[in-house]
Amino acid sequence: MSRQLMLLGTGTSQGVPIIGCDCEICVSTDPADKRLRTSALYSENGVNILIDVGPDTRQQLLRAGISHLDAIILTHEHNDHIIGLDEIRPFNHRQKKAMPIYALKRVFDELSKRFNYVFDPEPYPGAPKIEVHEIKPYERFEIKGVSIMPLLIMHGDLPILGFRFENISYITDAKIIPTKSLELVKNTPHLVLNALHHVPHNMHLNLIEALDLVKVINPGKTYLTHMSHKMGLSKVIQPQLPDDVELGRDGLLIIC
Ligand SMILES: [Zn+2]
Ligand SMILES: [Zn+2]
Ligand SMILES: [Zn+2]
Numbered sequence: 001m002s003r004q005l006m007l008l009g010t011g012t013s014q015g016v017p018i019i020g021c022d023c024e025i026c027v028s029t030d031p032a033d034k035r036l037r038t039s040a041l042y043s044e045n046g047v048n049i050l051i052d053v054g055p056d057t058r059q060q061l062l063r064a065g066i067s068h069l070d071a072i073i074l075t076h077e078h079n080d081h082i083i084g085l086d087e088i089r090p091f092n093h094r095q096k097k098a099m100p101i102y103a104l105k106r107v108f109d110e111l112s113k114r115f116n117y118v119f120d121p122e123p124y125p126g127a128p129k130i131e132v133h134e135i136k137p138y139e140r141f142e143i144k145g146v147s148i149m150p151l152l153i154m155h156g157d158l159p160i161l162g163f164r165f166e167n168i169s170y171i172t173d174a175k176i177i178p179t180k181s182l183e184l185v186k187n188t189p190h191l192v193l194n195a196l197h198h199v200p201h202n203m204h205l206n207l208i209e210a211l212d213l214v215k216v217i218n219p220g221k222t223y224l225t226h227m228s229h230k231m232g233l234s235k236v237i238q239p240q241l242p243d244d245v246e247l248g249r250d251g252l253l254i255i256c
Contacts, residue, residue, distance in 0.1 A: 011035025032234035057084030074103035076160035077110035156203035191219035197230035
């Protein structure tokens, strides 16, 4: 049994560096300070599942050398998590089938507005082809034998999804993790969790809040994601974190 999760992007919605920003982090030459928009690839026994399909999807999948995708699961409909949907076309062509997408009904409603041509009953020949699978929090589902528990997560007032796989839990864009979801991820061997920066934010956990949740969840190892340039330089922040908490970095492979 082989299981792994690769962090494809660990940056917040504008990415790091931010266009035109000359702060110390945005001009850093350390690869650990370069963050594409948050996304990950979970693989179990050769089944490849992409988590979110943001604006950097093409670059991320090329960089990771991904030639095969079995499905896409979506956390929520913000553009930094879905606006790369058009990039699935090479997989449609090579795999000769529609791409299965798993998401909340509300997310599909939003996708149909932003990508109306994908949902057209008579799409033009080159349009991306998707297969709609609506999922709900706490209703376990399977993709080619990979079992996934969708978790309710509160992103400010917006209910979104996190995902618990066998040995790793993936939570991004959280502000509050409801009790039932906390119970389902408690003692998870690996945890990916968002931490935006240091000051409070109404939609996202900041670093202190994320570290407090890590104490409650008690994972074996935690990787932080969805970071802004205000998190600070990786080489400065990493030594200040507990031993079992790592700043995520683009391309990081977690064997789980
Ligand atoms: Zn986001
Ligand atoms: Zn900056
Ligand atoms: Zn969001």
